[in-house]
Amino acid sequence: MSMALRTLLYKELLRFWKVSFQTVGAPVLTALLYLLVFSHVLDRTVEVYGGVSYTAFLVPGLVMMSLLQNAFANSSSSLIQSKVTGNIVFVLLPPISYREFFAAYVLAAVIRGLVVGAGVWLVTLWFVELPYAHPLWILFFATVGGAILASLGVIAGIWADKFDQLAAFQNFVVMPLTFLSGVFYSIHTLPDFWQAVSHLNPFFYMIDGFRYGFFGQSDVSPWISALVAGGSFAVLAGITLNMLARGYKLRS
Amino acid sequence: MSDSTAALLIEGVCKRFGSLQALDHVTLEVKQGEFFGLLGPNGAGKTTLISSMAGLCRADSGSIRVLGHDTVTDYRAARARLGVVPQELVFDPFFTVREMLRIQSGYFGLRRNDDWIDEILQRLDLEAKADVNMRRLSGGMKRRVLVAQALVHRPPLIVLDEPTAGVDVELRQGLWAFVRDLNRQGHTIVLTTHYLEEAESLCGRIAMLKQGRVVALERTADLLSRRVQQTLRLRLGSGTALPAEFRAVARATPDGRVAIVLDSADAVAACLARMHAAGVALDDIELVKPDLEDVFIAMMQEAA
Ligand SMILES: Nc1ncnc2c1ncn2[C@@H]1O[C@H](COP(=O)(O)OP(=O)(O)O)[C@@H](O)[C@H]1O
Ligand SMILES: [Mg+2]
Numbered sequence: 029m030s031m032a033l034r035t036l037l038y039k040e041l042l043r044f045w046k047v048s049f050q051t052v053g054a055p056v057l058t059a060l061l062y063l064l065v066f067s068h069v070l071d072r073t074v075e076v077y078g079g080v081s082y083t084a085f086l087v088p089g090l091v092m093m094s095l096l097q098n099a100f101a102n103s104s105s106s107l108i109q110s111k112v113t114g115n116i117v118f119v120l121l122p123p124i125s126y127r128e129f130f131a132a133y134v135l136a137a138v139i140r141g142l143v144v145g146a147g148v149w150l151v152t153l154w155f156v157e158l159p160y161a162h163p164l165w166i167l168f169f170a171t172v173g174g175a176i177l178a179s180l181g182v183i184a185g186i187w188a189d190k191f192d193q194l195a196a197f198q199n200f201v202v203m204p205l206t207f208l209s210g211v212f213y214s215i216h217t218l219p220d221f222w223q224a225v226s227h228l229n230p231f232f233y234m235i236d237g238f239r240y241g242f243f244g245q246s247d248v249s250p251w252i253s254a255l256v257a258g259g260s261f262a263v264l265a266g267i268t269l270n271m272l273a274r275g276y277k278l279r280s
Numbered sequence: 281m282s283d284s285t286a287a288l289l290i291e292g293v294c295k296r297f298g299s300l301q302a303l304d305h306v307t308l309e310v311k312q313g314e315f316f317g318l319l320g321p322n323g324a325g326k327t328t329l330i331s332s333m334a335g336l337c338r339a340d341s342g343s344i345r346v347l348g349h350d351t352v353t354d355y356r357a358a359r360a361r362l363g364v365v366p367q368e369l370v371f372d373p374f375f376t377v378r379e380m381l382r383i384q385s386g387y388f389g390l391r392r393n394d395d396w397i398d399e400i401l402q403r404l405d406l407e408a409k410a411d412v413n414m415r416r417l418s419g420g421m422k423r424r425v426l427v428a429q430a431l432v433h434r435p436p437l438i439v440l441d442e443p444t445a446g447v448d449v450e451l452r453q454g455l456w457a458f459v460r461d462l463n464r465q466g467h468t469i470v471l472t473t474h475y476l477e478e479a480e481s482l483c484g485r486i487a488m489l490k491q492g493r494v495v496a497l498e499r500t501a502d503l504l505s506r507r508v509q510q511t512l513r514l515r516l517g518s519g520t521a522l523p524a525e526f527r528a529v530a531r532a533t534p535d536g537r538v539a540i541v542l543d544s545a546d547a548v549a550a551c552l553a554r555m556h557a558a559g560v561a562l563d564d565i566e567l568v569k570p571d572l573e574d575v576f577i578a579m580m581q582e583a584a
Contacts, residue, residue, distance in 0.1 A: 035386025043374045114370035118380075118429070121334055121364055122387035123356035280297075280337050 033128040036119060040136030044102055051140065055098050056147040059090045063152055066212065080243055087152045088239045089211035094148045095170060096234070099141030099177040100184070100202055103133045107185025108194050111278075120279065126272035130182065130265070137178030138171060145170055161244030165254075169238035172257045176234070177202070179264040186277050205231045215247050230260040285348045287312045287437045287468035288333065293342035295328055295492075302328045303339065304492040310470060310485075312347075312436070315463050317483030317500070318472045321580065324489040326472045327367050330441050334364045346437055360388060363435030367442045367472075371414040371422050377401070378410045380425065381432055388433035400428045403458045420451050427455065431462075438462060439470045444478065456482060476572040480504070486572075490580055504572065511568040512540045512548055517561025525554070537564075 029037075044051040067083035110116035119129065160166065180202070188194040209231035215223050226232045227248075237253030240246035246253070272278070288310040295303040302325045310316045318326050331337035333344050335355055343350060349357040372380060378397065385393035401407045404424040409417060417425065427443060440459070444452045456478070463469050473479055479486060479500070486503055488496040496503060515537050516522065522530060522538060530540045542548050548567060555562065 031389040031391060032387050035383055038386070039375075039383045042379075046374055110372075113373070114366075114368050115372045117336060117364075117366055117370060118372065118384065119387065120336055121359065121362075122384070122433075123359040123389075124387055125356065275338060279335060280331075 030128060032122065032124045033132050036124060036128065036132035037135050040102070040106060040132060041139060043106060044136070044140050051098070051102070052144055052147055055094050055144045056151060059094045059148040060151050062090055063087065063155060067155070080245075081156070083156045084158055085214070085239070085243075086212065087149070087156055087158060088242045089235055090152070091145045091148045092170070092173060092235050092238045093206050093211045095141040095145030096173055096177045096206055096231070097202065098144040099137040099174040100181040100198070102137035102140040103178045103181030104185040104188075104194055104198075105181075106133065106136075107182065108188055108191060111185070111189070112191065116278065126269065130269055130272055133182050134175055134178040134265075134268075137181055138174035141174035141177065142170060145174075158242050159244070160242060162241045162250070164241070165237060165250050166241030168254065169234055169241060169257060172254075172261055173234040173238065176230070176257065176261045176264055179261065179268045182268050183264070183271065186271055189277075205229055208232075209235045210247070211235060230256055233257055283312060285312070286310060286345065287314065287347055288316075288470065289343075289345040289348075290329070290333075291343050293329070293332060293339045293344060295325075295332060295337065295339050301492050303332070305342070306489070306492070306494055307342075308487050308494060308497055310437075310468060312468055313463070313466060315460075315469045315482055315484050316471065317479040317486040318470060318489065319476070319479055319486055319576065320472075320489035323491075325492040326489055327441055328492075329489070330364060330439050330470075330472070333439065334362060335359060360433065361436050363430035363433065363438045365426050365430045365438075365440040365443050367445070369419060369422055369426070369446075371417075371425065373413070373415045376411050376413050377406060377417070377425055377428075380414065381428055384429045385432045390433060393432060396434065397428075397432065400431050403461075404428055405454060420447050423447055424451070424455070427458075435467070437468045437470070441472050442474060443471070444473060444475060452478070476576055480572040488576065488580075495580075495582075500572075504569075510542050510545065510548055512542055512551060513566040513568060514538045514540070514555075514562055515564040517563050520561045523555070523558040523560065526551075537566075 063083070063086060066086055070082050107116070110119070184194055184197040188197060208226065209229050210226060215226040215232065218226065233248065233253035233256040236246045236248055237250045237257060240250040240253070286309045290306055290308050293303050293306045294301070306325070306329060318329070320326050328337060332339045333346065333351055335351055335358075338352075343352070345351065346358040347361045349361065351358040375383065381397045381400070382393070385391075385397065398407075401410055404427060406421065406424055406428065409421060414422065414425065423443065427440070430438060430440075438459070443455065447455070459469060459471075460482070471479065471483065483500050486496070486498065486500050487494050513533065526540065530538045533539050540551060542551060552565070
């Protein structure tokens, strides 16, 4: 890892760590509230997979949702803030290559996602005991899922000129895709049409694969999910690297 | 890199923003060790030219080399040799001054740079603010941190885009003393400023830019003497009238003197000789030299 990449990564980590109350504490609290409300209301009434309580089913979904949202928030908000305040020049003037730029923003965002995800997981340990059927799948989907959203965050942060455009991207793209991915339900409980729609949502595979790591059962095979997640990351990374190489919206 | 390699070589650079030609075939060369001024009215394209050097902006055509390194094809080498103080007063509110400077050092591949950082902080009178968050600094201090950030990697070419805009006089002088020292130590300086007297006293050579074109590129001294319009201001002795031959060119000044604009030092001498021959008594003689401002205004009118 080059010195420039390490420094940019360090700067991005320090940035969210200095305000960890908002960047880690707040999302963990939000996830906890979801857990309390949904599990209280639904635990005895909803059956997802055989032998898995709704609360247990919900926890990996919440961990993953928090992880994804925070990975997205980290890269996108860092970039939009730097662009709006103009201090983006501090990373554009030095001899940092676009690949290093990409790697630093994505890695920092993945780490933020993992930290928040781990935080959510830790607090939910009080409420539910989870099996850990395939820990490597858990780590794989957490990391690749984080990287997908981190990349998407870089794209959104570069594309948006104003905070409200970024908010629109978050509200009309990221939120629907996460909420409709089966965080709160197994898609097998859905009507056929909505099941088919869910299969078109790449986020569904990330959450389903992640859940497989815990319960050893899922709606689709983890290998298919891994393929979709890996493919999604490859496509998004390609788009992001291309934008950065061209200097799209960063170097006029 | 030999000593004869230009610190900055700009060749035929053009840049359009929509229908606006921001840079129009700009060509200029700055030699190593020079203190170079880039002047021009607002919107002339100075910042766009600096952005093109720094890779913040992509020229449509032409090329720029920093110490022989092309800023597009060999951008890492070019940027490693270039320190830019941006015109906008930007800062990162998440960090302290020292954190900022360490981070900047890291971007340039420098691990342990605290000795130099301390020296810069001291020269810029920022020592007391080293551990203060950027948000808490005044505008003038933020400006100095921008200068410090541009210097962390000891760039051989330092470009300052209006570094003294909105900065108080005392700070301006301190900053110039520092920049002069850097120049003496061998750093090449390129400067844009609105204060023409600063450019006049600091810069060995000056390029004037207007609507994206270079309208003058000369040694400062030559620029000042090229249009040697000198204004002779005279106070006539009581009871003396101006000889008829001068009445057409002379004008009365508000303080009761007579001003005659002449185009060379010789013309001044000849004028005084003829006054003497005509028996004109002079109580006071004052010769007002043109300053860069006069030249600047004349150049800009001429180029229109
Ligand atoms: N990113 C941009 N998009 C559109 N026009 C621009 C942009 N940057 C600069 N300009 C225009 O280019 C011209 C030159 O601007 P600039 O280089 O900032 O001038 P200066 O620094 O000499 O005041 C101005 O007319 C300015 O409005
Ligand atoms: Mg400017």
